[in-house]
Amino acid sequence: MGIVVIGAVFVDIKGYPLSTYIPGGRNAGRIEQVHGGVSRNVAEDIANVELRPTFVSLVDDTGMGQDVIDKLDNHKVNTRYIQKVPDGMGTWLAIFDNDGDVHAAISKRPDTTPLTTLLEEKGDEIFKDCDAIAIELDLEKDTVKRVLRYARNYNKKVFAAVSNMSIAMERRDYLQQIDCFVCNQQEAGLLFSDDYEHLAPSQMAQVLARNVHSANMPSMVVTMGGQGAVYAQHTGECGVVPAKKVDVIDTTGAGDAFFAGTVIGLTYGKNLAQSCEIGSRLAASVICITENVCPRFRPLEFGLDVPVVD
Numbered sequence: 001m002g003i004v005v006i007g008a009v010f011v012d013i014k015g016y017p018l019s020t021y022i023p024g025g026r027n028a029g030r031i032e033q034v035h036g037g038v039s040r041n042v043a044e045d046i047a048n049v050e051l052r053p054t055f056v057s058l059v060d061d062t063g064m065g066q067d068v069i070d071k072l073d074n075h076k077v078n079t080r081y082i083q084k085v086p087d088g089m090g091t092w093l094a095i096f097d098n099d100g101d102v103h104a105a106i107s108k109r110p111d112t113t114p115l116t117t118l119l120e121e122k123g124d125e126i127f128k129d130c131d132a133i134a135i136e137l138d139l140e141k142d143t144v145k146r147v148l149r150y151a152r153n154y155n156k157k158v159f160a161a162v163s164n165m166s167i168a169m170e171r172r173d174y175l176q177q178i179d180c181f182v183c184n185q186q187e188a189g190l191l192f193s194d195d196y197e198h199l200a201p202s203q204m205a206q207v208l209a210r211n212v213h214s215a216n217m218p219s220m221v222v223t224m225g226g227q228g229a230v231y232a233q234h235t236g237e238c239g240v241v242p243a244k245k246v247d248v249i250d251t252t253g254a255g256d257a258f259f260a261g262t263v264i265g266l267t268y269g270k271n272l273a274q275s276c277e278i279g280s281r282l283a284a285s286v287i288c289i290t291e292n293v294c295p296r297f298r299p300l301e302f303g304l305d306v307p308v309v310d
């Protein structure tokens with residue numbers, strides 16, 4: 001079954017200015033529409049490392065919904081558990097500045113409640129033989145609760161990312177049951193009610209180790225954009241993973257790719273530091289392109305010990 005990824009699909013509408021970006025201005029530019037959503041991106045990233053994930057999700061009951069399924073099928077994602085429902089997909093409208101960073105964005109979120117019923121009906125067959133589970137923490141509380149119950153029953157590792165930290169805050173009690181939680185520096189600040197923006201990576205690693213210990217979490221990774229990422233384990237072990245030097249075109253999906261790489265490593269035999277290194281390589285590969293997901297890699301490039309199926 002590979003890694004099971006659970007979460008939402010978005011369509012991203014991304015605008016890039018052709019010359020100097022003027023906030024409030026008309027900004028002649030280029031507009032692209034691509035398939036997005038943190039979990040969808042993560043599923044495609046994992047598939048692009050030839051690891052055949054299963055994506056449990058929803059799409060619109062329209063041609064566009066079918067397009068999302070077809071593209072994932074082409075990338076060899078198992079799409080058997082993607083349901084077509086009205087308002088199944090979200091829309092992310094984002095404006096980029098000249099540095100390839102998001103200047104402003106609005107997220108129209110989908111109705112993800114049907115996921116709970118889907119899991120209730122198909123959970124056993126989905127999770128029984130999976131290699132690990134990756135979820136978006138800001139899904140419906142009932143969905144998260146159900147996933148964690150299956151994970152306990154079948155003794156599977158669970159990893160979590162976040163797409164909306166304000167919503168995820170209401171799920172913070174679940175973090176103790178999540179083997180590794182990955183978020184960015186600003187989101188970590190919200191989670192631990194602290195301002196981390198001024199901290200250098202080495203200080204951040206120490207602070208994170210203390211926070212992870214007192215929150216009784218198994219482990220956590222905080223990404224810090226161009227400064228790389230830091231990780232910490234409940235045992236107190238912590239460290240810094242520097243970013244790769246690359247030209248930034250569009251950072252969308254960098255965090256998702258980092259998460260995908262970390263999940264891949266932790267699922268297929270690597271320790272946390274090594275897994276973050278895989279995350280860092282995948283993230284770097286996404287930043288230099290306008291796509292939301294990484295290009296194709298082979299598991300051997302990361303020293304992963306997994307059988308490659310044709």
Ligand SMILES: Nc1ncnc2c1ncn2[C@@H]1O[C@H](COP(=O)(O)OP(=O)(O)OP(=O)(O)O)[C@@H](O)[C@H]1O
Pocket residue numbers: 183184185222223224225226227228229242243244245246248251252253254255256258279280283284287
């Ligand atoms: N300018 C950069 N140069 C090199 N690597 C970068 C750069 N920005 C981000 N990265 C890599 O991507 C990882 C994730 O980036 P970031 O912390 O910005 O996540 P994020 O805020 O979740 O990103 P996004 O929302 O854009 O996907 C970083 O830990 C780093 O490895």
Ligand SMILES: O=c1[nH]cc([C@@H]2O[C@H](CO)[C@@H](O)[C@H]2O)c(=O)[nH]1
Pocket residue numbers: 008010011012035036037038039041092107109163164252253254255256292
């Ligand atoms: O609420 C949300 N807004 C935006 C996203 C997605 O984040 C992706 C970038 O990390 C992007 O593809 C967008 O669709 C999401 O999943 N949820």
